[in-house]
Amino acid sequence: MTSTPRLIRDNETLRREYHRLAAGDRVLTRIRLAPGEEYLLWDLATRGVEIFPPAPAQALSRSKVMQAAVLQPFMLPRTRAIHDLHGLHRAVTEYHAAEIGQVVTKLDRANAGMGVLLWNSVEEVLNQATLGALQPPFVLQPFVREGRDIRVIILGDYREAYLRHNPAGFRHNLHCGGGSEPWPLSRDQMEFCRRVMERGCFPFAHLDLFLLPDHSFYLGEINLRGGLRGARITTPEYRRRLEQFFAAAAPV
Numbered sequence: 001m002t003s004t005p006r007l008i009r010d011n012e013t014l015r016r017e018y019h020r021l022a023a024g025d026r027v028l029t030r031i032r033l034a035p036g037e038e039y040l041l042w043d044l045a046t047r048g049v050e051i052f053p054p055a056p057a058q059a060l061s062r063s064k065v066m067q068a069a070v071l072q073p074f075m076l077p078r079t080r081a082i083h084d085l086h087g088l089h090r091a092v093t094e095y096h097a098a099e100i101g102q103v104v105t106k107l108d109r110a111n112a113g114m115g116v117l118l119w120n121s122v123e124e125v126l127n128q129a130t131l132g133a134l135q136p137p138f139v140l141q142p143f144v145r146e147g148r149d150i151r152v153i154i155l156g157d158y159r160e161a162y163l164r165h166n167p168a169g170f171r172h173n174l175h176c177g178g179g180s181e182p183w184p185l186s187r188d189q190m191e192f193c194r195r196v197m198e199r200g201c202f203p204f205a206h207l208d209l210f211l212l213p214d215h216s217f218y219l220g221e222i223n224l225r226g227g228l229r230g231a232r233i234t235t236p237e238y239r240r241r242l243e244q245f246f247a248a249a250a251p252v
Contacts, residue, residue, distance in 0.1 A: 071196060089126070103121065162231065
């Protein structure tokens with residue numbers, strides 16, 4: 001441990017001081033990482049550097065595939081993280097045995113609904129991946145046409161939820177033409193969100209819940225940050241509440 005622990009609040013300082021950081025030092029910022037640089041989070045944590053938001057939450061926020069692997073018990077049954085053709089072939093066998101028709105794939109780092117692709121069958125996914133048109137890693141899951149999308153924002157004691165819907169297509173993201181309306185989050189849904197956050201070490205989060213016609217629900221995605229379009233909370237209030245988290249994580 002250094003005699004005087006360093007406090008890093010921005011990415012420029014982090015990069016400059018990276019190799020001098022040691023146990024007891026603190027990094028209080030969302031760390032900007034190029035694709036493939038997630039090992040830096042592991043390295044800092046192994047060296048005893050305290051990171052806020054915690055390293056697992058920062059890594060999970062960056063990768064839909066990692067979420068599908070780590071948080072799979074909370075997701076739609078048979079959601080799979082596909083890393084290579086061998087894993088895809090195993091998933092194809094499983095999907096055929098379950099008589100699953102249409103499927104969805106999610107590209108690993110695409111946001112705002114841009115990486116969500118609908119396929120008529122898992123064989124189409126296999127064909128395109130084998131021919132190189134669809135490159136792993138990606139998320140594979142069954143398509144449920146009647147599913148509804150609920151965005152949940154949790155910032156300490158502040159929480160809100162709203163239903164996102166798009167009558168013209170299956171992508172409910174507001175960037176893709178959808179609308180929104182407030183959603184009365186049930187106690188079970190709130191407890192579910194809390195359990196997901198605890199598993200992923202999220203101190204605050206934007207979560208997408210996938211609600212089925214039988215009223216069951218699953219995790220769609222989770223992120224430390226997300227767009228506020230459709231939310232009641234204003235951008236200044238949102239930032240103020242985030243600053244409270246970072247202030248609480250700073251040394252006294």
